Amino acid sequence: MFEDHYTIEGQDQPGAQPSGLTARRVATPNYFEAMGTPVLQGRAILDSDHATAPLVAVIDEELARRHWPNEPAVGKRIHLGRPGNNNPNNHWPNNPWLTIVGVVATVKDESLGEEAAAHLYLPLAQVADKTMDLIVRTAGDPAALAAAAQKQVWHLDARLPVFRIQTMERTVAEMLGTRRLTNLLFAAFALTALALAAVGIYGVMSLNVNQRLHEFGIRVALGARSRDVLRLVIGRGLWLALMGAGIGLLTAFALTRWLKTLLYGVSPTDPLTFSLIALLLITVALLACWIPARRATKVDPMVALRCE
Numbered sequence: 001m002f003e004d005h006y007t008i009e010g011q012d013q014p015g016a017q018p019s020g021l022t023a024r025r026v027a028t029p030n031y032f033e034a035m036g037t038p039v040l041q042g043r044a045i046l047d048s049d050h051a052t053a054p055l056v057a058v059i060d061e062e063l064a065r066r067h068w069p070n071e072p073a074v075g076k077r078i079h080l081g082r083p084g085n086n087n088p089n090n091h092w093p094n095n096p097w098l099t100i101v102g103v104v105a106t107v108k109d110e111s112l113g114e115e116a117a118a119h120l121y122l123p124l125a126q127v128a129d130k131t132m133d134l135i136v137r138t139a140g141d142p143a144a145l146a147a148a149a150q151k152q153v154w155h156l157d158a159r160l161p162v163f164r165i166q167t168m169e170r171t172v173a174e175m176l177g178t179r180r181l182t183n184l185l186f187a188a189f190a191l192t193a194l195a196l197a198a199v200g201i202y203g204v205m206s207l208n209v210n211q212r213l214h215e216f217g218i219r220v221a222l223g224a225r226s227r228d229v230l231r232l233v234i235g236r237g238l239w240l241a242l243m244g245a246g247i248g249l250l251t252a253f254a255l256t257r258w259l260k261t262l263l264y265g266v267s268p269t270d271p272l273t274f275s276l277i278a279l280l281l282i283t284v285a286l287l288a289c290w291i292p293a294r295r296a297t298k299v300d301p302m303v304a305l306r307c308e
Helices: 031-035 061-067 142-156 168-211 213-221 226-262 271-297 301-307
Strands: 002-008 020-027 039-042 056-060 077-080 098-104 119-123
Touching: 056 061, 061 098, 061 119, 168 213, 168 226, 168 271, 213 226, 226 271
Parallel strands: 020 119, 056 098
Antiparallel strands: 002 020, 002 077, 039 098, 056 119, 077 098
């Protein structure tokens, strides 16, 4: 994969600076099918895109969104390299215009947390790279086809080096290895903090109940029922839990920018995630209050009054 400057026909003045950079890949027919990349507009690369056919390109959704957000990109033309200069990364003289024949979904090459980079795909029959990746899609165990794929490559040219044969699952696992370890450590710290919070709430509520035994005894002697005492104790614990959850949510919102690089498929301020976490913390707090509250309902008024 190379990075090329590009110019859009009709959007850039002749001799002006290029529109930007795009990652350039060379692909064969059925590449997008093998990779599971959907074609959103137009078509994919075909066998008819041979060396003597009109030069074409397939772009990704990111590049199409940048330059044609409200109209189809198919049929537009793009020029690789700086205006007036030959492109050192291909074999085309004078860098001709390429006609866009399709738009595919955006992919991420390095990391799931990276910003989406624009991609442009060229037919292998029209421009060749020095190195290529061979993608094999199978319904069975992909590892079982490794030797057969290697032999097939050497059948075409025994001098071709074949290396780094591995499944897509392993490739993704290597890409996510550091991120998964980091998230696992964060999860362990979070569970530890949750357990400490539950123990702390239980201890505070137990101390509060022990200090108010005389009060509870008087309430029961005056006709208060068990559920009234239970509601009193749990209500105080719930109020403290709501205050803590509110402060925690505000602090989390302030710190979300530090966690953005660790997230994929969810925004740092996802409402559902924040709601579920707050609900979990409040539930744990209520459970921690339940045992002291139950003990308060079993207070014997005579024993409580005699203690004073």
